[in-house]
Amino acid sequence: MGQRIKKSLTVCQLLPALHGGGVEQGTLEVAAALVHAGHRSLVISAGGRLLPALLDTGSQHVNWPIGRKSPFTLRLVSRLRRLLVSQGVDILHARSRLPAWITWLAWRSMDPATRPRFVTTVHGLYSVNVYSAVMTRGERVVAVSGSAREYVLQHYPGVNPDRVVVIPRGVDVTDYQPNYRPDNAWLEAWRQQYPVLERRFVITVPGRVGRRKGVLQLVRIIADLRVRGIPAHGLVVGELPVASSALARELQSAIVTAGLVDCITLTGFRDDVREIMSVSSVVLSLSLQPEAFGRTVNEALALGIPVAGYAHGGVGEQLAQHFPAGRVQPGDVGAMTALLGEWSLTPPSMQDVRVYTRQDMLNSTLTMYRDLAG
Secondary structure, three states, X not given: OOOOOOOOOEEEEXXXXXXXXXXXXXHHHHHHHHHHOOOEEEEEEOOOOOHHHHHHOOOEEEEOOOOOOOHHXXXXXXXXXHHHHHOOOOEEEEOOHHHHHHHHHHHHOOOOOOOOEXXXXXXXXXXXXHHHHHHHOOOEEEEOOHHHHHHHHHHOOOOOHHXXXXXXXXXXXXXXXXXXXXXXXXXXXXXXXXXXXXXXXXXXXXXXXXXXXXXXXXXXHHHHHHHOOOOEEEEEEOOOOXXXXXXXXXXXXXXXXXXXXXXXXXXXXXXXXXXXXXXXXXXXXXXXXXXXXXXXXXXXXXXXXXXXXXXXXXXXXHHHHHOHHHEEOOOOHHHHHHXXXXXXXXXXXXXXXXXXXXXXXXXXXXXXXXXXXX
């Protein structure tokens, strides 16, 4: 292929929606970095609460239901192909499975000499099947951790290892620092809303709420700590999906049955997770199944807040590299409770804790784009 280096690139990222979460946040961060570097950023999604933030970065947005699981979504294949040509897209970056299928179907029928370069990111340890395999078809397959890379190569042995690159998700260290403290107005509002948290050992579980996230185990942990005389309070910071109404009822029932109505708080969706983690005693990762990466693990550690998590998948990898004291055998509620009990009496040292930075992630991503385009 001939040399076709361009000073400015047009990069198109595709994902289902912009409601919130690690995939969405990473999309916004890369979009902002592209514009800052003088490139052009396009994002295709069904929109969502993060759309204004995306547009504020200087990115352009195409509102398509590209993540809707319907046969009608296939109509977007030809529309996408035309858009790629008309917009002069250099890099196509699919971040979710259904958008990746639409992207791949459009891309494979284009002239190999002039079509964009195709990138996929493996954000999760997806179920192994034909549907998920599309995430391995990128000319570059970005894995968000070493664990994600190993998962891809283990379950899809036909994938060339040279195509799979590890680019860990990173933290903006200007926003997440050990000495960070919310302003007085936020602190006062927080105390007024949750006065029960005063002088409590606050254990926060941030992120999307789900059964596989181990949220029900938090009830057992708080109950055991209270029996030991530790004034523990559980804080679940995240939105329960509409489809998880059964889980919501089960969680509320478990809290009531354990007599912990005044000891566990469900905040629902919050856009101030950084502030909440910064005033927490501990942040937990209780995922029962291995995950590709734990964004809030990085963020909490960057704030100087201890993190305890099950030592598997990307979270186990992060803790092993940055905070080994927080590793707990997967699913071992007793060991988790014992560790938190120790920390409530003697907080662990957070000196010399290092994390992946957002700038490292963005530098690696933009370098990958330029290398592919060239």
